[in-house]
Amino acid sequence: MTTRFTYQRLVELVEGDTELIHRLVEDGVIATVDETRVLVDIDRVLVARTLYRDLEIEWSGIEVILRLCDELGSARRRIAELERQLAAR
Numbered sequence: 739m740t741t742r743f744t745y746q747r748l749v750e751l752v753e754g755d756t757e758l759i760h761r762l763v764e765d766g767v768i769a770t771v772d773e774t775r776v777l778v779d780i781d782r783v784l785v786a787r788t789l790y791r792d793l794e795i796e797w798s799g800i801e802v803i804l805r806l807c808d809e810l811g812s813a814r815r816r817i818a819e820l821e822r823q824l825a826a827r
Contacts, residue, residue: 740779748776752787762786765801782807 743751745759748768752758762768762783769777782804789795789803 739781740777742771743776743778743780745774745776748778748780748783751780752783755787755791758783758787758790761797767804 749756749759759768762778763770763776767778767782767786771777785807786800786804789800790797795803
């Protein structure tokens with residue numbers, strides 16, 4: 739779920755890790771709305787923070803993991819829709 743945050747609030751949520759925020763903006767995980775606001779899926783940011791800070795995973799691995807999480811979420815939604823369609827028959 740994508741939400742608007744102020745840049746400052748987002749930095750607070752990741753406990754001041756501006757390096758992580760800059761990297762996520764560079765890679766398109768966080769979309770900048772203007773100089774003070776961003777559009778972000780906070781769950782993806784928190785996953786990236788855990789992978790980067792706590793598990794010390796290289797950035798290329800984080801990118802793959804985030805992409806796979808997105809694909810898994812999409813697959814789950816498609817399966818749920820197919821199940822609804824089957825149940826309706």
